[in-house]
Structures are given as C-alpha cells and as structure tokens.
Amino acid sequence: MIPVHFPNVVYAELLKLYTRSAGLMTLAVSGLVGMVVAAVAAWLEYGIRTGMVQGPGVQGDTTQFSAILVGDWALYGRNFFVLPLMLLLVTATVVAGEYTDRTLREVAVRPLSRLSILLAKLLALLSLSALSLFFTFGIAFGAGLAAFGLPASWELLPALLAGYAASLLSDLAIICLGMLASMLMGGVGGVLISAAFLLGADLALRGFLTALNFFGVSGASGLLPWTLGHALDVWLGWKDGWEPQRFIVVVGVAIGAFSLAQLRFSRMDVP
Amino acid sequence: MGTHALEVKGLVRRYGARAAVGGLDLVVEEGDLYGFLGPNGAGKTTAIRCILGLIRRDAGEVQVFGERDPVAQRATVGAMVETPRFYDWMSGRENLRLATLYAGRGGEPDIDAALHAVGLTERQRDKVRGYSLGMRQRLGIARALVGKPRLLVLDEPTNGLDPRGMKEVRDLLRELCRRERLTVFLSSHLLSEVQSLCNRVGIIDRGLLTAEGEVNALLAARGLKTRVEIGVTDRRAAVEALGRVPGATLIGDGEGGRLVVELDRLDAAGLNRLLVQAGVDLHTLVPGTGSLEDVYLQATSQEAGVSG
Numbered sequence: 389m390i391p392v393h394f395p396n397v398v399y400a401e402l403l404k405l406y407t408r409s410a411g412l413m414t415l416a417v418s419g420l421v422g423m424v425v426a427a428v429a430a431w432l433e434y435g436i437r438t439g440m441v442q443g444p445g446v447q448g449d450t451t452q453f454s455a456i457l458v459g460d461w462a463l464y465g466r467n468f469f470v471l472p473l474m475l476l477l478v479t480a481t482v483v484a485g486e487y488t489d490r491t492l493r494e495v496a497v498r499p500l501s502r503l504s505i506l507l508a509k510l511l512a513l514l515s516l517s518a519l520s521l522f523f524t525f526g527i528a529f530g531a532g533l534a535a536f537g538l539p540a541s542w543e544l545l546p547a548l549l550a551g552y553a554a555s556l557l558s559d560l561a562i563i564c565l566g567m568l569a570s571m572l573m574g575g576v577g578g579v580l581i582s583a584a585f586l587l588g589a590d591l592a593l594r595g596f597l598t599a600l601n602f603f604g605v606s607g608a609s610g611l612l613p614w615t616l617g618h619a620l621d622v623w624l625g626w627k628d629g630w631e632p633q634r635f636i637v638v639v640g641v642a643i644g645a646f647s648l649a650q651l652r653f654s655r656m657d658v659p
Numbered sequence: 660m661g662t663h664a665l666e667v668k669g670l671v672r673r674y675g676a677r678a679a680v681g682g683l684d685l686v687v688e689e690g691d692l693y694g695f696l697g698p699n700g701a702g703k704t705t706a707i708r709c710i711l712g713l714i715r716r717d718a719g720e721v722q723v724f725g726e727r728d729p730v731a732q733r734a735t736v737g738a739m740v741e742t743p744r745f746y747d748w749m750s751g752r753e754n755l756r757l758a759t760l761y762a763g764r765g766g767e768p769d770i771d772a773a774l775h776a777v778g779l780t781e782r783q784r785d786k787v788r789g790y791s792l793g794m795r796q797r798l799g800i801a802r803a804l805v806g807k808p809r810l811l812v813l814d815e816p817t818n819g820l821d822p823r824g825m826k827e828v829r830d831l832l833r834e835l836c837r838r839e840r841l842t843v844f845l846s847s848h849l850l851s852e853v854q855s856l857c858n859r860v861g862i863i864d865r866g867l868l869t870a871e872g873e874v875n876a877l878l879a880a881r882g883l884k885t886r887v888e889i890g891v892t893d894r895r896a897a898v899e900a901l902g903r904v905p906g907a908t909l910i911g912d913g914e915g916g917r918l919v920v921e922l923d924r925l926d927a928a929g930l931n932r933l934l935v936q937a938g939v940d941l942h943t944l945v946p947g948t949g950s951l952e953d954v955y956l957q958a959t960s961q962e963a964g965v966s967g
C-alpha cells in the first residue's frame with residue numbers, strides 16, 4: 389500500500405504546502421499570535437506597575453509576569469479558534485481544493501495508492517501544525533524574555549511544553565476531520581460550513597448535558613468529558629490535570645475520521 | 660500470446676442508467692501509435708479515466724504490459740487527461756519536478772529533455788499562472804514524459820495548440836515511438852491527425868468499439884480505397900488520362916477545383932508517375948482524409964453521445 393518512494397511523495401506535499409499562500413499564512417499567523425500576546429502582556433505589566441490598570445488582585449503586583457506566562461497565554465490565544473480554523477482551512481485547500489481544481493488527478497495517475505496520497509498529505513499538515521506551535525511558542529517566549537527577563541522559576545516550563553505538545557493531538561483531530569469533510573463535501577466552503585455545523589452541534593450537546601445536570605439528571609455530567617469540544621481542549625490538561633477521556637476521544641476522533649476519509653477516497657472518482 | 664502494452668477487456672462504466680463505456684475491448688501492442696477516435700461524448704475520456712484508475716469501473720479488466728495491479732500499472736504510464744492542471748503558483752519546471760517525485764522515477768535530465776521536447780525551455784522558470792492555453796498543453800505533455808514512461812496515454816494531446824504546435828507534437832510522438840520505443844495511446848477527433856500519425860485506430864461510439872485495426876487493413880476490410888486530390892493545369896487531359904490509368908478512378912470534384920481520385924493497389928507516387936508519363940502535369944497532390952472519414956462515418960452514429 390505504501391510505495392518505496394513514499395518519502396518523495398511527502399517531500400512533494402511539503403514543497404507545495406510551504407509555498408502556497410494558505411500554508412505561509414498559517415505560519416505568519418502563528419508568529420503573530422505570539423507577538424500580539426507578548427505585546428498585550430508587556431502593556432498590562434506596564435499599566436499595573438504604573439498604577440494605570442487597577443482592580444482586585446492587581447494592586448501593583450507584577451511578579452506574576454514572566455516569559456512562561458506569555459507562553460501560557462499564547463497557547464490559549466492559538467488554540468481558541470485562530471489556529472484550528474487556519475489548519476482546517478489549509479486542510480480543506482490541500483484536499484478538497486486539489487479535488488475541485490483537478491490537480492489531485494495529476495497525483496492520482498501516478499503509481500500511488502489512495503492511502504499513500506492521503507497519508508502524505510496528513511504528514512505534511514502535521515508538520516505545519518508542529519511548526520506553527522514552535523513559532524508561537526518561540527516568539528511568545530522570546531518576546532516574554534525580552535520584556536520580563538529570565539523567569540524567577542522554571543518549574544512550570546515542562547508542563548507548559550507538554551501543553552504545547554498536546555495541542556498537536558487537537559490539531560491532528562482537526563486535520564483528520566477536515567479531510568473527512570473534504571471527502572464528503574468536495575469544496576473548501578463546504579468543509580468550513582460542515583465544521584462550523586459539527587462544532588455547533590457539539591456545543592448544543594454540551595449545553596444540553598449541562599442543563600440535564602442542572603436539573604439533577606444523574607449521569608449527564610459523566611458524559612461531558614466525552615464530548616468532542618471538550619476533547620479538543622486536551623491541551624488544557626497542562627493546568628487542569630490530564631484527563632484520559634480527552635486523550636481517548638481526541639485520538640479516537642482522529643483515527644475514525646481519517647479511516648472514514650480514506651474509505652471514501654479509495655472509492656471516489658477523481659475526475 | 661505475448662503481453663500487450665495495453666489490454667482492455669469488457670470495460671464498463673455507467674453514470675446512472677447510461678453506460679458511458681459499455682463493454683470496451685481493445686489491445687495496444689508495444690510500439691504502436693494507437694489512435695482512439697470517436698465523436699463528442701462517445702466515452703473516450705471516460706475509458707481513459709478507467710484505464711488510469713482515476714474512476715471506478717463497473718466491470719472489466721485492464722492490463723498494462725501484463726501487469727494487473729492498478730497501482731503498479733501506473734509506474735510505466737505517463738498520462739494526460741483532458742485539460743492538464745498545474746500548481747499555478749509554481750513554475751513550469753517546479754511542476755515537472757513534483758511530477759517526478761510523485762512518480763518516483765525521472766530526474767533533472769528527464770525534466771530538461773521533456774522541456775526541450777515541448778519547446779518550453781525558455782519559459783520554464785515562469786509561473787504557470789502566466790502560461791497560455793497552448794503552453795499549458797505542452798507542459799502537460801512534458802509532465803507525461805518526465806517519469807520515464809513506456810506507455811503514453813494522452814487525451815486529445817493537440818487540443819488548443821497552434822498549427823506549428825500540433826505538428827511539433829506529432830513529430831515528437833513519432834520520434835518517441837521510433838527512438839525510445841514508447842507506445843502511445845491517444846484519443847482524438849481529428850481524423851487527419853490520426854491518419855497521418857497512427858498505425859492503428861480504434862473507433863468508439865456510444866461507449867463501444869465499432870471498428871479497430873491497422874489503418875490500411877481497416878480501409879481494405881470496408882472495401883474503401885485511399886483517395887487523393889490532384890490539382891492539374893489541363894483538366895480535360897487529366898480526366899482523359901485518368902480513364903486510361905489502371906487502379907485510379909475519378910470520383911468527383913474536390914476543393915479548389917481539384918479532382919478526387921480513388922486509388923486501388925496504387926499509391927500517390929505511382930499515380931503521379933503514371934499521369935506524368937501520360938503527359939499530364941500535376942501542380943498539387945493532396946492525400947485525402949476522405950477514406951478514414953468514410954470508415955469513421957460508418958462506424959459512428961450521427962448524434963453526439965445523446966442517446967444511450
């Protein structure tokens with residue numbers, strides 16, 4: 389199923405991904421998130437130090453500001469909508485987009501199984517996710533060091549880095565869902581709409597479960613950790629404690645979505 | 660039975676209730692320049708897509724150099740289907756480079772050779788976005804060539820090319836066939852192109868092969884003879900002389916006042932010699948496509964892919 393020249397195929401996908409505007413834009417936005425978050429932190433710290441910003445718990449105390457805090461905020465900034473959306477867009481461009489603009493045909497006439505084509509795309513997209521995390525962290529942390537100097541304690545750094553690493557899993561699930569949507573919808577717009585639909589449905593489900601819980605229905609709260617949106621936030625575990633359910637769901641969704649996408653792709657006409 | 664370059668047996672592809680290809684059988688021998696002829700909507704592109712494994716087939720079998728596995732088959736095939744598409748933010752050369760990566764065969768020398776063969780060496784560094792229709796078509800042919808193929812499958816390769824481009828592509832295909840022992844399977848609806856280029860033809864109509872064979876054998880089997888059109892200075896003398904030349908029959912008038920002559924066991928050079936001997940000077944001698952046209956018209960229906 390996987391040919392000996394598979395590394396060449398992955399290399400070709402990388403060459404395309406890192407020259408097309410959607411891929412470059414993703415990297416640029418990743419860096420931007422780090423930069424913006426660092427700037428906001430520096431501004432806040434300055435405000436608090438000079439008494440411009442006041443409030444309960446602030447009281448002129450700026451000891452909490454550090455490069456690690458900036459890295460923490462940048463992880464939130466990245467994972468709330470911005471980068472997942474960009475990755476979804478890139479996935480849609482690379483899979484659904486190549487199907488609609490017919491360039492997928494030029495790959496499909498080569499001695500490659502459909503599985504190896506999809507797998508090469510998955511690996512290229514995962515590299516983009518990893519590089520994006522690296523950019524966000526590197527720039528946020530670097531700017532944090534420049535603004536606040538060396539952190540007083542390095543204790544939290546390994547956990548924060550684990551949070552970044554876990555984001556790779558959320559990204560993986562999103563990429564696989566994007567691939568499945570690409571196979572079913574056959575258009576970049578369709579992928580974005582179906583993703584919005586899926587996340588909306590998940591949000592509704594979580595709202596429903598929370599309501600049931602509120603009215604005392606037993607078992608409802610037990611289901612909450614198994615919902616998609618909750619699982620996609622697996623990276624939050626670096627602060628809240630790692631939940632095995634999240635890992636199970638996020639990996640299960642990734643494997644399931646990729647398998648279904650491959651099943652569909654292997655039978656699909658590539659015009 | 661030796662292995663054929665391409666063998667298709669009982670190929671069926673349906674769209675809804677309509678069979679776009681309804682049980683196609685054909686054989687292409689190694690070294691053939693095979694012309695796949697048929698009217699619009701006959702099923703040429705659909706058959707080619709099935710052969711390449713791009714689309715599902717409902718029945719049938721395809722072998723390429725005896726290989727049955729569809730993925731392994733494509734290792735020896737270079738293909739161009741309909742209008743070729745490219746990563747158009749990249750240069751022509753970069754697109755060919757990607758093609759060699761996906762093929763797992765071919766390198767920089769093959770890319771140079773392919774670019775040279777289609778006359779794109781000068782523009783190779785330009786982004787494909789800025790290429791004209793004909794340049795894209797040429798690049799598509801180059802892309803089919805870069806992976807060291809043994810069989811070329813080309814869907815209307817001269818589509819969109821200017822007259823010089825058409826001739827260059829025909830010359831290129833002939834040369835590849837002769838020099839690199841490449842086998843070429845090309846679809847077309849240009850009769851003159853197929854007649855001047857191909858040694859074998861298959862005619863498809865409404866998804867079925869209605870005639871197949873060597874061009875000459877096909878003509879003979881149908882009782883059709885080669886036709887030529889001749890332009891003469893002295894029409895009356897020519898008509899008279901034609902009556903005395905064995906194997907030549909005057910059929911009627913062609914374009915530009917030329918005479919249409921049907922030949923039987925006589926070629927154009929022979930006719931010329933005999934007429935000159937009879938004291939008639941020819942100023943033009945045009946090989947007629949009328950002959951293959953007749954086979955084609957007999958083998959295809961009137962309406963373009965509408966029924967079925």
Ligand SMILES: Nc1ncnc2c1ncn2[C@@H]1O[C@H](COP(=O)(O)OP(=O)(O)OP(=O)(O)O)[C@@H](O)[C@H]1O
Pocket residue numbers: 674679697698699700701702703704705706848964
């Ligand atoms: N995706 C499709 N869905 C439905 N019908 C299709 C599809 N593709 C092709 N067909 C039908 O199959 C038949 C054959 O089409 P095909 O494109 O193979 O013809 P062709 O011989 O290549 O014609 P042309 O000379 O115009 O390129 C036509 O009747 C066409 O309408």
Ligand SMILES: [Mg+2]
Pocket residue numbers: 703704705814
């Ligand atoms: Mg066609």
